[in-house]
Amino acid sequence: MLVVPRAERPFAKGPYLAMLVAVVATEPWRPATYFEGSFDGVVIAKALLSVVAAITAWYLVSKRPRLGVPAWPTLLVALYLSITVFGGWAEGVLLSSLIIAVRVLILVGIVNLLLSGYDGYSVMAGLVGALVTVAVVSALTGGLRASDGRLAGGIPPLHPNEIAAISAMGILWLLYRAVNGRENAVDLVMLAVAGTALVASGSRTSLVMVLPAAAILVFTARRFHLRVLIPFVLSLPVIAFTVFFSDAITGALTREGSSEDIGSLSNRTIAWQSALMPKSSAWLTWAGGGLTLKRIEVPGQWWSHQILDSSWVSALVQGGYLGVATCLVLILYGLYRVARVPGELRGFRLALILFLALRGVLESGLFDASTAFLTCFTALALPDVSRARHPVLAPLPDRHPVPSFVWQPPHSPIPGENVRSIKKRLLVAGNLLALGLVVAGLVNFFAPRSYQSSAALYATAAGTQLRATDIYQGTMMVSARMATYVELATSPVVLNGVIEELRLDEGPNSLAERVHATNPGGTTVLVVTATDSDPARAQLIAATVASRFNQAVTGLESGAEAAPQVNFRAVEPAQAPTEPKAPDRLRNLAIGGGIGAGLGLIVLLWPLVRIASSPDGQLRLILLGPMADRLDASAVRIVGEVESAPQPAVLSHRPAALTTGAER
Known part of the structure; x- marks a missing residue:
């Protein structure tokens, strides 16, 4: 059956604005500082911003038609928060636990309000855009730390692990757009930037956990576009060499350190063992100690307390057995609900929830007032509506199946036209490669x-x-x-x-x-x-x-x-170094040259899958002249059956009713 291409929906500015305010109010404004019940200017300012984000979301959807929003994620989150508040009351920290629970509920309300007025794609696009905006500003005002060379934030002071998580979520979003034919040249550049930021952050957790999530995203894709498939196939030798014949993966995982550090999980297991020890009361065992409990006593060490570097262990400590069971039901049932309904964002939602759940094993914040919770809850709360039944996303029905795909040349090639076009693109690709090397050289020269x-x-x-x-x-x-x-x-x-x-x-x-x-x-x-x-x-x-x-x-x-x-x-004994450790000149040149070469390759291959619409209503596939002469029907069918923005093949005997749907 012919799938009519659907034009890209415009970017919704309303969800982006509300999510941007919510993300700014949620991200930490001070490094290594946790709310424990005391109020100051920063706490009050973040609370006011959260209220502003909620009011903005309410105003945006107040005059829009209301859509249904599933209630089960909100009910499970409310149950978990009730358990933690009860545990905080039993431990004497009721007020601080209640305040954090209210902050989480405000995030829940913002997501539900936006989903009641906008489609899920617009809300998720606004959230990812807001996260990337904050991460870019933070990275540009921060830079590489002198101690370990990891990319850290300035304003706001994002930890390298947080920058890595946002970069990984951006990569998943861009991959989703690519495998579904929504990508453009800007998306491909952003994909390269997000991958560079993920590696520069030095976060082993996000680097490892994004791989199975990306695999889920690729496996759930129904079909691929040639302009995505060709660069992917060409990159396979580079990926194989990096994995099997270089030390890049090992160096990234060990941060040029020891394998012992990975085996001990950076001493995280010390806090986990303390969390699993018998508690002093039944209330603490079953209901936890409240959301303000971010550190735990670690007996037998020279330090007395340690931070809980795990969302799941934090859920056990903050909500007890009941709380961690509720969180487990929330994630598992959410994955089941998303997997069973073939909605438009199913692949991305599965990949995102899986990434955040796996990352939560070694990182905190998944069940707290954080951007990780905001993103995970948004993915869970999207309506379980198939795209074919959605009032906004439904494509036109295919009332007149097209019997065949036939190639019709868009024009008679002018002698030498393709040669000149190839030369121009080679010149642009060479300039992009040179530009990448020049930028890397400038970074090497001016970096401290x-x-x-x-x-x-x-x-x-x-x-x-x-x-x-x-x-x-x-x-x-x-x-x-x-x-x-x-x-x-x-x-x-x-x-x-x-x-x-x-x-x-x-x-x-x-x-x-x-x-x-x-x-x-x-x-x-x-x-x-x-x-x-x-x-x-x-x-x-x-x-x-x-x-x-x-x-x-x-x-x-x-x-x-x-x-x-x-x-x-x-x-x-310590020796005086003769060569600087940073910047790594060869690595910077390799990154700059690789990005430039990748952009140049895109410029060279992009015309292979360019699509145009002719005045007579037929949709034509424009290829390079020498390749177009050897094009067969099966090759056209691969491109013609994709469901992306204007990218159809030539359709003979094409009904006029389908022309309006394709151009819409």
């Missing part, structure tokens, strides 16, 4: 230099060990403590002494961003790395941190008369 110096310490058990069992037990004891030593090396206990000795004009938190410690997998070696704009100062900081760390271990582990149980010896 940062140098890194490292010192390695070898840990051994103290005392004389003559028996093999003693040596083995000592080695196991040291290995078990290495994760603690990694955290201790960048703690204020060590860094305050470094600041005092070197007379640095900064605090321990600022210095901690430029100093990090790693433990290579399977060893008892601690590597301390310092980053600074001056190579000599980087060496001095690394050496001083190693010395102060040894003193801190001796002071913490030795009692009044006892000796320390672990000794650290320097096996690799």
